[in-house]
Amino acid sequence: MKMKKGINSSIFKMNIKSAILNNFWLKLISLIIAIITWFYVYGEITKGIRI
Amino acid sequence: MFLNIQEFIRLLDWKAIIEILILWFVIYRIFLFLKGTKAVYLLRGIIILVISFFLFQKLGFYVLSWLLTKFFAFFLILIVIIFQPELREGLIRLGKRHFFPITLKKEDVEKSIKEIVTAVVSMSKKRIGALIAIQREIGLKNVAETGVYLNAEISSEILENIFYPSAPLHDGGVVVDGKTVVSAACLFPLSENPNLDKTLGMRHRAAVGLSEHSDACVVVVSEETGTISLAVGGQLTRGLSGEDLVTILKGLLRREG
Numbered sequence: 572m573k574m575k576k577g578i579n580s581s582i583f584k585m586n587i588k589s590a591i592l593n594n595f596w597l598k599l600i601s602l603i604i605a606i607i608t609w610f611y612v613y614g615e616i617t618k619g620i621r622i
Numbered sequence: 623m624f625l626n627i628q629e630f631i632r633l634l635d636w637k638a639i640i641e642i643l644i645l646w647f648v649i650y651r652i653f654l655f656l657k658g659t660k661a662v663y664l665l666r667g668i669i670i671l672v673i674s675f676f677l678f679q680k681l682g683f684y685v686l687s688w689l690l691t692k693f694f695a696f697f698l699i700l701i702v703i704i705f706q707p708e709l710r711e712g713l714i715r716l717g718k719r720h721f722f723p724i725t726l727k728k729e730d731v732e733k734s735i736k737e738i739v740t741a742v743v744s745m746s747k748k749r750i751g752a753l754i755a756i757q758r759e760i761g762l763k764n765v766a767e768t769g770v771y772l773n774a775e776i777s778s779e780i781l782e783n784i785f786y787p788s789a790p791l792h793d794g795g796v797v798v799d800g801k802t803v804v805s806a807a808c809l810f811p812l813s814e815n816p817n818l819d820k821t822l823g824m825r826h827r828a829a830v831g832l833s834e835h836s837d838a839c840v841v842v843v844s845e846e847t848g849t850i851s852l853a854v855g856g857q858l859t860r861g862l863s864g865e866d867l868v869t870i871l872k873g874l875l876r877r878e879g
Contacts, residue, residue: 597653605645613633 655712664704711835730801734776735871738798741781742843742850743864751845752785753795753825755810758875760836762804766797769808776801785843795828795840811835815856822858829853839874841867 591598656662671690678687702709738754745752755762770791774780776798784791784806794807810828818830829840833853840853851860852870862870 594650594654598650601650601653602646604649605642608645608649609638609642613638 652712656708668701731875732872734798734801735868735875737776737778738781738841739864739867739871741778742841742867744778744782745785745843746848746850749845749848750782750785750787750843751825752781752841752843753810753829754781754841755795755797755808755829755832756839756841756871756875757797757799757804758837758839760838762797762799762832762836762838765795765808765810765832765836766805769794769797769805771805772803774803776803795832810840813856818858826851826853826858830856830858833857839871 675690791806795810796806797804797808810832812827813831813834826842829842830853832838833840834856842851850862851858
């Protein structure tokens with residue numbers, strides 16, 4: 572039972588690891604672009620409100 | 623134009639985080655969709671132009687910055703023209719995706735995999751070329767329409783019979799949906815991926831092409847070498863054994879069970 576639990580948790584860890592590492596650079600670049608876009612649009616919107 | 627970092631961190635409430643996460647997901651899906659297509663090179667050019675624009679603004683190169691601002695005015699129209707095939711394909715995919723997927727019984731999926739793999743291994747030994755598309759969430763009706771409708775229950779004998787070299791339906795691909803062989807002698811779209819191995823024949827290019835246009839798993843048997851390959855999401859895995867194919871197909875079709 573204990574061994575099964577251990578196997579399950581290691582499979583879970585492997586899945587998380589592969590989910591993060593799979594297309595890692597694409598995910599990182601997308602995140603950076605998403606933050607920059609939000610940052611820029613929010614700035615533009617609040618600038619419009621201030622005017 | 624931009625906020626400073628401290629202000630940005632102050633603004634990061636739960637709504638902002640959700641907005642950024644949604645933006646991240648959309649941008650990532652777009653990148654994933656464009657990966658491996660010719661549009662990647664155009665996208666690189668656009669990214670260089672955007673970076674140049676911000677650099678010109680920061681450095682105070684007003685003339686160049688003005689020119690790029692004017693260029694961006696036509697940018698939206700340009701994007702629609704340049705990315706027309708990708709946009710069309712993306713919208714088709716979005717429309718075709720089942721939000722509540724039709725679930726297949728686990729036994730049906732396993733039977734289907736068993737029959738396909740048995741036929742594929744047998745044809746590989748006899749050096750008989752084969753092209754089998756297994757439908758997943760995105761429907762392949764438009765592809766099935768280009769062939770001859772069979773709507774027969776899947777069996778390794780039927781598949782081998784279809785691809786037998788002198789059989790009338792051996793040219794083209796077969797579309798399989800669940801435990802049904804929907805159609806044979808179908809025309810699959812050819813891949814235009816410039817990074818594909820130049821030695822690949824039309825059958826392999828058709829397999830990759832269909833996997834680029836849909837989420838189907840496409841199994842190919844090479845007529846020349848008897849090699850078994852699998853195309854999924856525009857990626858071709860070559861030199862598979864029967865056991866490999868069973869494991870991969872079970873993994874790919876598992877969520878439908």
